[in-house]
Amino acid sequence: MNNQDHILFEDYISKTLSLEKRATFENRLKNDQEFKKAFTTYKDLNNFLEYKFGNEEQSKAFKNNLHKVSEDYFNKEVKATKIIKFLPWKYTIAASFVALLGLFVFNNFSNPTYSDFSNYETISLTVRGEQESTVKNAEIAFNTANFAEADKAFKELLETDNTNTEFQFYRAIANIELDNFEVADLLLKNLSKGTSAYKNKATWYLALSKLKQKENKACINILKTIPEDAEDFKQAQKLLKKLL
Amino acid sequence: MSDKQLHEDQKYIEGLLGNNSFVIQAIYNKFAPKVISYIKSNSGDEDSAKDIIQEVLITIYHQAKEKNLQITCPFDAYFFLLCKRKWLNELKKTNKKEVTINEETLSKNDSALELVDETDLFEEKQRLFNLMFQQLGTACKDLLKATFKIKSMEEVAKSLGVTYAYARKKKSLCIAKLTKLVKESPKYNQLYN
Known part of the structure; x- marks a missing residue:
């Protein structure tokens, strides 16, 4: 392959070829194996670099x-x-x-109580965009059981990012801890109807919220909807047995 | 892959993609013990298990993000097989032991094996590309970095003080140089056959 070919690759990838040249290019891809292999490698490298440098920060956040x-x-x-x-x-x-x-x-x-079954651990929140310090505050407050502070921080975060299911979930837990059941239950109900990673967990905590409110009947009904593959299925069954 | 059905465990892949701490914790709680006990009973210790698990999860994350990885088998089988292979390769490298990779015990699931092969290939390519990128000259490295970070070639040209046409030409020539380095490596034919 010569340099001209590589410039052609670049033009093809960035879609700057005329229709006619594009057709010629695609024709050559079909018929010239060597050309095709070189193009595949070029494209692979282009994708690799695009990913490597385009996602550097996200990759770093994930690794941390x-x-x-x-x-x-x-x-x-x-x-x-x-x-x-x-x-x-x-x-x-x-x-x-x-x-x-x-x-x-x-x-x-x-009698089984909320604290016997509540099983969340310390959290480490995902930082997206420019909310870093509020996210840190939320995380620290939550992990030190300062739930009023945590609720305040989560509320603020949700004002700018109201679809963030992670924030919704942990704000709900903070509110169960604070006995603000109305806020907690509303958040959890929505999450349990959604499709996020928190779906089953939210159902489980909605049941626990009812338990804490001593609404055992409601708790039982919700527990019955937790599917077998949910992480908390066993715990849910255990609690169900105690309540029935 | 496209004719096969997506497995419900794709949720773990989505969780990794979203950098969701809660899902990552669940992966550790559910799937790490098996890997740890395997590595411990095969000349390793807890620290080696910790490294292997992290490396495998990082590879899965990259593959999911760059190549839209879709799993068609249980995450458990896929993840365990990846960790196992990585560990056995590690043992081979450090020459601690003569190792043959025997996958009979786990290969009930063909689709898991197929996926693991894909992930291995992806990882090998990434490793090779990274290595060769480091061997490029500084000018090419800087240009490519700027190109893919800034995304708009006009801005790249401006920031480097060259014309738009020149920047584009330079970009393709730098990738060409990288292609050449990759092709000349002994690994190349193994990865592109």
Whole structure:
């Protein structure tokens, strides 16, 4: 391939060829294997560069977030195994007796509560655009259980980005914690009807919100709609058993 | 791929694409334990599992974003197979052990294997392209970076103080140079056959 061909590739990709030249080009692609292979490589490289430099910031944000989640996950993992290893067998047995007894008492004499089942973890929010500091505030407030502050920050974020399901979901949780059930339930209802990644999670938290409001019947009805493949399906079934 | 049905686990791909912390956490909770235990029972430790999982998720993210990856099999099979292959290749590299990649235990799912092959090919190409890009001269590197970052060739020309026609010509010549480097690498025929 000579330089002229490469300039032709560029013109073809950027759609600046005349109709006639375009047809000739496509004809040559069909009939000249060497030409086609060279063009494929050129196009691959063009796409690669376009992606690499066009998405540099997004890729970086993804890697940072992934790193954070990974660290959280593996720190927990390591801690959990260490604790088990550290306990001599006697203590383990004693501990299981206590746990069994606790479980027995818990199962039989206590009503399930919101805090038994609520299972969200610390969050790390995705930054899009120029809201960085508010996002940070929301994240810190939420993770330190300062839910009034978190709600304020999420509200502000949603004012500029009202379709962001991540913000909607965590704002709902903050509001359950604050006993602002009206706000929480409305957000969760909408999410549970949607198609976002938070769909099932929102249904589960809507049920938990009802539980916290002591509306057990409503809670039961919502729990029944959580599908089998939902992450919280098992927990939902467990709660359902206790309530029925 | 287009004639096959999209698997419902595509939601994990969408979650990665959206950089959704909640989905990424779910991926770790659901799928990492199997990978960790596999690597631990094959001459590795937790730290190696941590690296492998991160690298695989980054590759999936890139492929999804650049090539619109669509999965037609359970995420579990796809993800585990990718991690496993990566780990075995790692072992081969460090020569810790004679390794043969035996996929019998997992290859119940042909569509998973096919997808994994695609992802591997994608990753190999990316690696090669990155490597060759680094070998370009500074002028070409800067021009290409500017071209694809700024997107409008008129602005690129302006920012570099050259004419529009010259900038476009230069761009295609720089990609041509990169093409040449890629073609001359021994990997090329393996990736484009």
